[in-house]
Amino acid sequence: EDQVTQSPEALRLQEGESSSLNCSYTVSGLRGLFWYRQDPGKGPEFLFTLYSAGEEKEKERLKATLTKKESFLHITAPKPEDSATYLCAVQAPNKYIFGTGTRLKVLA
Amino acid sequence: NAGVTQTPKFRILKIGQSMTLQCAQDMNHNYMYWYRQDPGMGLKLIYYSVGAGITDKGEVPNGYNVSRSTTEDFPLRLELAAPSQTSVYFCASSTGGSNEKLFFGSGTQLSVL
Numbered sequence: 471e472d473q474v475t476q477s478p479e480a481l482r483l484q485e486g487e488s489s490s491l492n493c494s495y496t497v498s499g500l501r502g503l504f505w506y507r508q509d510p511g512k513g514p515e516f517l518f519t520l521y522s523a524g525e526e527k528e529k530e531r532l533k534a535t536l537t538k539k540e541s542f543l544h545i546t547a548p549k550p551e552d553s554a555t556y557l558c559a560v561q562a563p564n565k566y567i568f569g570t571g572t573r574l575k576v577l578a
Numbered sequence: 579n580a581g582v583t584q585t586p587k588f589r590i591l592k593i594g595q596s597m598t599l600q601c602a603q604d605m606n607h608n609y610m611y612w613y614r615q616d617p618g619m620g621l622k623l624i625y626y627s628v629g630a631g632i633t634d635k636g637e638v639p640n641g642y643n644v645s646r647s648t649t650e651d652f653p654l655r656l657e658l659a660a661p662s663q664t665s666v667y668f669c670a671s672s673t674g675g676s677n678e679k680l681f682f683g684s685g686t687q688l689s690v691l
Contacts, residue, residue, distance in 0.1 A: 501678075502678065504679060506680075506682075511684070512685070513582075514621075514668075514680070515682070516680065519679060521629070533682070557620075561678055566623065566678070567620070568620035569620055570620045571620070573623045
């Protein structure tokens with residue numbers, strides 16, 4: 471069965487405390503893995519697309535990596551404005567499957 | 579730069595009432611989607627459309643209907659609202675190409691009481 475699992479469900483960090491969010495997936499015919507950021511009361515906003523194992527993408531304090539079974543979203547020296555829910559999604563033929571997200575809270 | 583616009587933002591319905599959630603995009607995207615998001619659950623696809631006049635069911639279509647008469651608009655109709663339809667609804671659009679990143683609206687929070 472195709473599925474996407476994100477961990478942890480919630481994460482509290484002190485400002486400047488680096489960490490990683492995990493997205494593990496099982497899907498046939500992966501066409502892409504996507505990371506989105508969702509702020510309270512808003513729709514998800516696109517961050518990254520990864521297509522093949524070994525690929526990495528960076529944006530400010532965020533770096534996304536991909537293996538054949540999972541993806542990591544690394545957050546380096548986070549700031550309070552990085553607080554949000556981070557969603558992972560995988561695209562396969564005729565499917566786009568979302569994980570349940572990781573709620574990140576960064577404390578000043 | 580409006581992107582994807584959803585209305586209304588909030589709505590309370592009584593059981594059995596009907597309503598239409600509006601969605602419009604100004605990016606000339608062919609693909610449009612309706613998702614619902616429930617606490618602790620991933621986004622679930624209700625219906626999608628690959629172009630004007632073409633719609634298809636997603637994962638959870640029961641109790642909903644859609645139409646796509648123009649490229650820009652993709653309304654979602656709820657007939658005979660039920661408490662199980664209490665959720666946050668998101669409309670999204672994409673180019674439909676291999677880099678199928680989705681552009682989301684800001685959502686409609688619906689409560690059925």
